[in-house]
Amino acid sequence: MFNKGFKCTAVVRRLIPWIVLTKVMLVLYCLTATRQVNISPTQEKTCPLSVAKTSPGNITGSPDSKQDCSPKVNIMFMKTHKTASSTILNILYRFGEKHKLRFALPDRRNDFCYPQPFLCSQVKDYRPGECFNIVCNHMRFNYQEVSKLLPPNALYVTILRDPVDLFESAFHYYQKIIPLTWSISGNNKLTEFLNNPEAFYSPEAINSFYLKNLLFFDFGFDNNLKVNDPRVMKEIQYVSKRFHLVLIAEYFEESLILLKDLLCWSMEDILYFKLNVRRTSSVSRLDPETRAKALQWNWADWKLYEHFNATFWERVEAYGRTRMERDVKELKRRNAEMRATCIEGGDAVEAQRIKDTHFKPWQPIGEKSIMGYNLRNDINPERRSICAKMLTPEIQYLSDLGVNLWVTRLWGWLKDYIL
Ligand SMILES: *[C@@H]1O[C@H](CO)[C@@H](O)[C@H](O)[C@H]1NC(C)=O
Ligand SMILES: *[C@@H]1O[C@H](CO)[C@@H](O)[C@H](O)[C@H]1NC(C)=O
Secondary structure, eight states, X not given: OOOTTOOOOHHHHHHHHHHHHHHHHHHHHHHHHHHHHHHSOSOOOOOOGGGSOOSOSSOOSOTTOSSOOOOOOOEEEEOOTTSSHHHHHHHHXXXXXXXXXXXXXXXXXXXXXXXXXOOGGGBTTOOTTOOOSXXXXXXXXXXXXXXHHSOTTOEEEEEEOOHHHHHXXXXXXXXXXXXXXXXXXXSOHHHHHHHSHHHHOOTTSTTGGGGSOHHHHHTTSOTTOOTTOTHHXXXXXXXXXXXXXXXXXXXXXXXXXXXXXXXXXXXXXXXXXXXXXXXXXXXXXXXXXXXXHHHHHTHHHHHHHHHHHHHHHHHHHHHOHHHHHHHHHHHHHHHHHHHHHHBGGGSOBOGGGOOOGGGOOOOOTTOOOBOBOOBOTTOOHHHHHHHHHHHOOHHHHHHHTTOOOHHHHHHHHIIIIIO
C-alpha cells in the first residue's frame, strides 16, 4: 500500500490505526446492511408509475414558465464530489420537504456506502417495489439499482466541474485520508505529485480514486483508463443516454435556470446560498504548466467535462441567450435580496466565527477551511424558517430529515478530537 522509501512520521503513525479502524467499521456496517435485504425471499421489484407520487399536489405550473407544465417531483441527482453539489442538494431538500416528497435516504451515515457501488439495500427503510421521489446523496452511481427506486418518468440530473479545479479541491480536502499522499515531501504536495504521479499513485491503494478521474469513478466507471482509451468515449455516451441534464459548476446560475426549466419549478425554488465553500486563501492557484499536467492526469474526466460543457451551451442556445441572461439577472437579484434578509453581515464567515453549531459545516481533517454563515437575529418569523433551511449544511439537514447519523458523527468526533 505504501511506496518504497516511505517514512512513517509520528503523525502518520498516529493516523493509521484510526483510519483503518474507521474504514473497517464502515465496511462492516455496509456488509451487514446489505445482507439483511439479501436474505429476504421477495424478488427485487421496481417502483411502478401507477403508485408513485407524480405531482406535488396543490401547485399547478410554474408561474414564470411560458409553457403549461406541472412541476416534476421524481428526481435522481447524482451528487458528484467537489462540484458545488451541496448547494444543489439544499435546493432539493427544501423542495422535497415543502411538497412532502419521499426521499430515498442513506442510513446511519451521509452517503450510500460510498465508495462501494450503490445498492437499494443501502436505502433507509427500503422494501422491494417501494417508490421514492428523490435520490440525491453521495453514491457511486449504479443505474440498475437506482432505477428500481424511482418511477420510470424520473429525471436524472448531475453536475460537473473543471477537472483541474476539482482535482485541486479533492487533493486538498481528502489528502489526510489518502495514504498515498503522506509520503510526498515538500510544502507543495500537489505540484510534487503532478510532476511524477506514477511514482506515488497506485490504483489499489486505499482511497486512491480521490486522486484520479474522480468524476469517472463517481459515475461507476473505471477511473484508471489510459489516455485515448476508446472506453472513455463509450462511458461518456452512457452518461448522455442516462442523464436528462448535466449541469456545469462554472456556470452555476445558468445551470439552475436550465434545471428550473427542465423541472418546471419556480424561481423561488432555486434560490440558494453557496454552501460548503472553501476560503480562497486555502485554494492553490495552479500555474499553466501544472494545470496541463493535471488535465493529462485526469484525462477521462477532462473528456467528460469537455463533452458536457459543449452540450450545456447548446442547451443554453436552445433556451435562448437573451432569455437566459434575463433569468440569470433575476436569479442574482433575488439571491442578493435573500442574502440581505437572512445572513448576518450578508456574507460567509470563517468556521470559527459561526455561532450556532447547527450552521457549522463539516470540515476536512485537521483544518477549518470550509466557510459558513450566521443567521441574522432580526428576521421576521415568516422568513426565519426558510432562511434557516437555506443556511443549513448538508449533514444537519439530513439529520433534520430523520436520518440517524451515528456512523458519520462518530467519524466526525474522531476527526475533530482525536486525530
Ligand atoms: C393543499 O391545500 C390544502 C388546503 O388548501 C392544504 O391544507 C395543504 O397543506 C396543501 N398541500 C400542499 C402540499 O401544499
Ligand atoms: C465551455 O464552453 C464555453 C462556451 O462554448 C467555452 O467558452 C469554454 O471555453 C468551454 N470550456 C471548456 C473548458 O471547454
